[in-house]
Amino acid sequence: MGVLRVLLALSVVLSHLGDYGGISLAGGFASVQMFYIISGFYMATILTEKYDPRRDLGVFYTNRFLRIYSIYFVALAMSLAGYYALWATSHSSWFYQAAADNVPNLNWPTRLWLSFTGLFVFGQETTLFQRFADGGLIFTSAEPDNNNPVWHLMPVPQAWSISIELVFYCLVPFLIRLRTRWLVAIIVVTEALRVWLYYGLNLDHDPWLSRFFPLEIATFVMGMVARRIYDRYIYQIPRRTQITIGAGFIIGACFIRALMFTFPINQVVWPFYICALIALPCLFQLTRNSKLDSFIGNFSYPLYLIHWFVLIAYDALTAGWHLPSMNTGARVAICLALSFFLSWIIMILVEVPLDRYRQRRYARMSIAAKG
Secondary structure (H helix, E strand, C coil), X not given: CHHHHHHHHHHHHHXXXXXXXXXXXXXXXXXXXXXXXXXXXXXXXXXXXXXXXXXXXXXHHHHHHHHHHHHHHHHXXXXXXXXXXXXXXXXXXXHHHHHHHXXXXXXXXXXXXXXXXXXXXXXXXXXXXXXXXCCEEEECCCCCCCCXXXXXHCCCHHHHHHHHHHHHHHXXXXXXXXXHHHHHHHHHHHHHHHHHHHHHCCCCCCCCCCCCHHHHHHHHHHHHHHHHHHHHHHHHCCHHHHHHHHHHXXXXXXXXXXXXXXXCHHHHHHHHHHHHHHHHHHHHXXXXXXXXXXXXXXXXXXXXXXXXXXXXXXXXXHHHHCCCCCCCHHHHHHHHHHHHHHHHHHHHHHHHHHHHHHHHHHHHHHHHHHC
16 A cells, blocks of 8 residues: 555645645545544554554554654654754744744743644644634634644644544554444444534534544544455455556545545545545555555655655745745655655665564564463
8 A cells, every 4th residue: 555655645745835737636635534544454454463452562552653753753853953954044944933933922831832742743733723822822613823823833743643643543452452333333423523513513624624533533443444344355356356446546546636626525535535445455455565565655654744844945945046936847846856855765764774673573572472
C-alpha cells in the first residue's frame, strides 16, 4: 500500500500548495481520513501478525512512538532552524512572527500547553478548536480564526492529525480484542454521533470534519474491520480481481477532490471509505512482499511532516531570490522536488536505521519469549 500512502501524502501537499491547475488528487480532507483507515488496518495487522496485545504492550508502544517521534523531532528541528534563519535574515518567518505577536500576551499555563503540544504532538488538534482571549485560550465551535489562528504557534501545524493517531495507538491493543460485531457497533454509534453533530447542531464544518477524535475513531476501526475482511476473505478473491480492485481504488482516489466540487462532501468520501474495506485487503495482499512498494511508502510520513516548512520557506524567499511566484507550475514543481528530497534524506538517515533497530528489538523479544 506504499503507492497509496504516497498518493495521499502528495494530495495533502498539493492542497497546501493551492491545488494549482485543478490538480488536487484526493484532497487534504479525504487523504487525512483515509490515512486513519490505513492506520487502523496496519495496527490490526501488526497486532495480529507480530505482537501479542496482552503480552507485548511495552514493545508495541515504544516501537510505535520511536517511529513517530524520531521523524517528527527531525522535522521539528529542521522547521524551527529554518524559520529562525528566515527571521534572523529577513523577519519573514510566519511562525516567529506569530510567536512575537501572541506569546508575550499569553499567561504561563497557556504557554506551557502550547509548548507541550508543539513538542510532543499530543493535544495539538485542540488548537483548531480554540481562539485567543484574555491572555489564554477558550473553546470555539466555529471555524479556525483566519486572521490570527492559534495553530500559527505550531511549528509543524499539520501534525494535529498525528496527535489523533497517537490516541488511537494507545487504544488499539484493547480494541483488537473485541469481536468484529463490537467493532461494527463502534462505527455505527460514532457515525450516529457524527450525524447528530453535523445536522443536529450544525457543526458540519471545519474543524469538526476530521479533527475530533470521538468521531474519527470510526475511521480507524473501519481499517481494523478491513483487516478482518482480509483474514477471512482475501484468498477467495482471484488475483486478477484483486489487481482490478486495487488499481481502481488508487485511480478513484485521484478524483475524490474534484468530485467534491460537484457533490456534497459526505456523498463522495464515505462511499470512498466503504470501498476501502475491500480495496485495502487487496492492495495489502498484492504489495505486502514488495520492497519497491515499501520503499515508496516510506516517503509518505516525512513528506507529510516536512512539506509545510518547504512551502513557507519558498514563499518567504520568492521576492528576494526572484523565484517563480504563487500560482505557477514552477513553484509547485520546485516545492515538490525539495519536499521529496528532504524526505529522502530523513528516510535514509533516520527512518531506515531506526526501523532496523526496531526489528532487532522485536527479534530479541521473540527469542526471549520462546526461551
